[in-house]
Amino acid sequence: xxxxxxxxxxxxxxxxxxxxxxxxxxxxxxxxxxxxxxxxxxxxxxxxxxxxxxxxxxxxxxxxxxxxxxxxxxxxxxxxxxxxxxxxxxxxxxxxxxxxxxxxxxxxxxxxxxxxxxxxxxxxxxxxxxxxxxxxxxxxxxxxxxxxxxxxxxxxxxxxxxxxxxxxxxxxxxxxxxxxxxxxxxxxxxxxxxxxxxxxxxxxxxxxxxxxxxxxxxxxxxxxxxxxxxxxxxxxxxxxxxxxxxxxxxxxxxxxxxxxxxxxx
Amino acid sequence: xxxxxxxxxxxxxxxxxxxxxxxxxxxxxxxxxxxxxxxxxxxxxxxxxxxxxxxxxxxxxxxxxxxxxxxxxxxxxxxxxxxxxxxxxxxxxxxxxxxxxxxxxxxxxxxxxxxxxxxxxxxxxxxxxxxxxxxxxxxxxxxxxxxxxxxxxxxxxxxxxxxxxxxxxxxxxxxxxxxxxxxxxxxxxxxxxxxxxxxxxxxxxxxxxxxxxxxxxxxxxxxxxxxxxxxxxxxxxxxxxxxxxxxxxxxxxxxxxxxxxxxxx
Numbered sequence: 001x002x003x004x005x006x007x008x009x010x011x012x013x014x015x016x017x018x019x020x021x022x023x024x025x026x027x028x029x030x031x032x033x034x035x036x037x038x039x040x041x042x043x044x045x046x047x048x049x050x051x052x053x054x055x056x057x058x059x060x061x062x063x064x065x066x067x068x069x070x071x072x073x074x075x076x077x078x079x080x081x082x083x084x085x086x087x088x089x090x091x092x093x094x095x096x097x098x099x100x101x102x103x104x105x106x107x108x109x110x111x112x113x114x115x116x117x118x119x120x121x122x123x124x125x126x127x128x129x130x131x132x133x134x135x136x137x138x139x140x141x142x143x144x145x146x147x148x149x150x151x152x153x154x155x156x157x158x159x160x161x162x163x164x165x166x167x168x169x170x171x172x173x174x175x176x177x178x179x180x181x182x183x184x185x186x187x188x189x190x191x192x193x194x195x196x197x198x199x200x201x202x203x204x205x206x207x208x209x210x211x212x213x214x215x216x217x218x219x220x221x222x223x224x225x226x227x228x229x230x231x232x233x234x235x236x237x238x239x240x241x242x243x244x245x246x247x248x249x250x251x252x253x254x255x256x257x258x259x260x261x262x263x264x265x
Numbered sequence: 266x267x268x269x270x271x272x273x274x275x276x277x278x279x280x281x282x283x284x285x286x287x288x289x290x291x292x293x294x295x296x297x298x299x300x301x302x303x304x305x306x307x308x309x310x311x312x313x314x315x316x317x318x319x320x321x322x323x324x325x326x327x328x329x330x331x332x333x334x335x336x337x338x339x340x341x342x343x344x345x346x347x348x349x350x351x352x353x354x355x356x357x358x359x360x361x362x363x364x365x366x367x368x369x370x371x372x373x374x375x376x377x378x379x380x381x382x383x384x385x386x387x388x389x390x391x392x393x394x395x396x397x398x399x400x401x402x403x404x405x406x407x408x409x410x411x412x413x414x415x416x417x418x419x420x421x422x423x424x425x426x427x428x429x430x431x432x433x434x435x436x437x438x439x440x441x442x443x444x445x446x447x448x449x450x451x452x453x454x455x456x457x458x459x460x461x462x463x464x465x466x467x468x469x470x471x472x473x474x475x476x477x478x479x480x481x482x483x484x485x486x487x488x489x490x491x492x493x494x495x496x497x498x499x500x501x502x503x504x505x506x507x508x509x510x511x512x513x514x515x516x517x518x519x520x521x522x523x524x525x526x527x528x529x530x
Contacts, residue, residue: 007494012518012525014398019527024517029471029493045471045495133279154510155469155491174471174493204420206294206310206439226420228294228439229272230310245419252289253277260277262284 004028005047005149005156005172027155029174035084036064047149047156047173050182052076054173055083057185061177061212068188122211124239127196127219131164132261133251136222139167140246143200146170150202158202159183161194168192176203180212187216194218201225205244210234220259222246227254269293270312270414270421270437292420294439300349301329312414312421312438315447317341319438320348322450326442326477333453387476389504392461392484396429397526398516401487404432405511408465411435415467423467424448426459433457441468445477452481459483466490470509475499485524487511492519 011024030048034041034055041064046054052074059065065087073086139162147158149172159179161169169192171182180201187194198220199213205227211234213221220241227235227244232254235242241259245252253260276289295313299306299320306329311319317339324330330352338351404427412423414437424444426434434457436447445466452459463485464478470492476499478486486500487508497519500507506524510517518525 009494009497009519012522014516014518014525014527016514017398017527019518026492026494026497029495045473133282153491155493174469204439208310226418227291228420229274229291230294232274232291249281251279253279253284254274257277260279262279262282 005049006153025152027149027153027174031081033082034058035082037086038084044175044178046175046178048078048081049173050171050186051078051081051083053171053182053185053189054178055085055185056188057181057183058178059085060184060188061181061215065188068191071189074189122214122238123217124237125214125217125219126239127217129164129196129198129219130259130261131198131220135164136243136246136251136260137249139164139198139200140222140224142167143170143202147172147202158200160200161187161192162198162200164198167200168197176201177208177212179203180209184212184216198222204228205231205235205242207231207234210238210240210242214238214240219256270314271418290417292414292418292439296346298347299323300347302351303349309440309443311440311443313343313346314438315436315451316343316346316348318436318447318450318454319443320350320450321453322446322448323443324350325449325453326446326480330453333456336454339454387479387503388482389502390479390482390484391504392482394429394461394463394484395524395526396463396485400429401508401511401516401525402514404429404463404465405487405489407432408435408467412437412467423465425465426452426457427463427465429463432465433462441466442473442477444468445474449477449481463487469493470496470500470507472496472499475503475505475507479503479505484521 005028006025007028008023008025011022012019013022028048029045031043032046032051033043070087075084143160149156150158156172156174157176157179158172160167161183169183169186171179173179194216197218199218200222202224204225205223207230210231222243224246235255241256242254243251270293271290272293273288274291276287277284278287293313294310296308297311297316298308335352340349408425414421415423421437421439422441422444423437425432426448434448434451436444438444459481462483464483465487467489469490470488472495475496485506489511492509500520506521507519508516
């Protein structure tokens with residue numbers, strides 16, 4: 001674990017009436033301002049690591065970058081919290097379009113994606129990938145082992161790209177959206193295939209997460225946490241197998257359960 | 266609990282290799298599009314309850330509404346997920362200002378608030394309110410008892426306004442920001458004082474949450490979860506007593522600990 005992602009602070013720890021001053025470790029939170037073709041786009045608050053992956057993953061999730069070929073340059077100034085991305089076809093990206101997207105849907109507090117063109121245009125995931133319950137539990141154990149910053153601070157979300165056997169790409173961030181965007185940014189920049197693979201996340205599954213996953217054509221989404229009804233509906237519509245509350249020996253399979261190989265059906 | 270906040274869905278529950286099809290309950294997720302003086306501002310994804318409170322709380326947190334006196338009308342169309350707010354002095358609110366705010370800071374994925382005028386202009390909370398560790402634990406127990414939707418679905422965040430003795434306003438939402446905005450929206454519309462009172466939240470404490478709390482002049486912020494380093498720094502700077510990881514008999518006091526009455530110091 002890089003020191004950069006955590007900070008030491010003094011804390012007064014009370015247990016019942018008895019207290020002592022100790023040094024504790026918390027997750028760091030830093031701003032990242034993304035410039036796309038010299039236009040300031042957004043400032044995210046994030047864990048100060050892999051900022052280039054975050055910038056690219058964010059732009060991909062927002063539909064502002066479609067492929068690696070479009071990316072001409074990624075410059076990250078980590079100390080100043082700035083990422084500058086240059087893409088091909090910058091002229092085609094009218095100011096108004098960017099503004100409109102960010103106001104109606106880019107705001108991570110919520111988006112109206114599912115009612116917008118994004119969903120209607122989203123192709124169903126047709127991958128034939130299957131996974132056994134045992135493989136799910138093995139991956140989740142591995143995922144929890146990887147989650148160093150969470151274990152130290154309790155203050156971050158984790159995400160991972162896997163095949164059915166092991167974790168291929170892993171990241172953590174104070175934001176659950178950021179953690180997934182970092183994964184996809186790394187996949188895009190390092191040409192790591194996502195088709196037919198799986199995503200594991202520590203976070204709750206809302207509609208926005210489902211759309212991110214569908215955009216990368218991933219057939220299976222696994223979470224330690226709960227989904228929303230809209231998350232379940234989108235998973236169903238988009239052909240994604242959604243697993244929630246994967247804890248201990250338990251799995252909730254919400255949608256497209258034909259991808260789960262299990263004798264106890 | 267209103268049925269409106271949860272949905273029943275079929276789920277295949279696996280425990281080890283043994284599975285059965287059951288009906289499970291998940292949190293509902295719905296869009297709320299906010300119009301301010303007939304201008305479409307943002308679409309939030311939220312729990313479909315208290316949408317008027319959410320709209321007003323959001324506008325207050327974003328600095329677009331300052332007091333109850335400014336609000337001329339709040340119209341909520343719950344089935345269509347629309348809230349229309351009319352305020353005094355609408356003309357003063359230039360389009361550009363709104364756009365700028367939403368792009369640089371309104372996006373709940375992160376904000377650059379703390380480096381902006383918002384923080385510099387934020388007055389320190391000077392309230393002399395104090396609370397004992399026993400009162401903290403009593404409030405947290407009460408808070409957890411209130412969290413009905415969380416207990417049923419595991420998929421929402423809770424927030425509450427309290428005095429040192431009891432919970433005064435409580436809400437739940439799929440978004441941790443929304444839950445707090447609903448509290449503040451209710452306080453504003455129902456003229457419930459917040460000065461010198463406390464906020465409890467189930468969610469992690471990032472810089473944005475601190476700023477929301479400071480804007481309402483609340484001296485004490487209590488969370489079940491972890492803070493970030495920037496959250497701690499802001500709490501320190503803004504004169505707010507920040508308590509995290511309040512679980513069982515444990516409390517972490519991060520800042521301004523003179524408001525905690527305890528013999529074990």
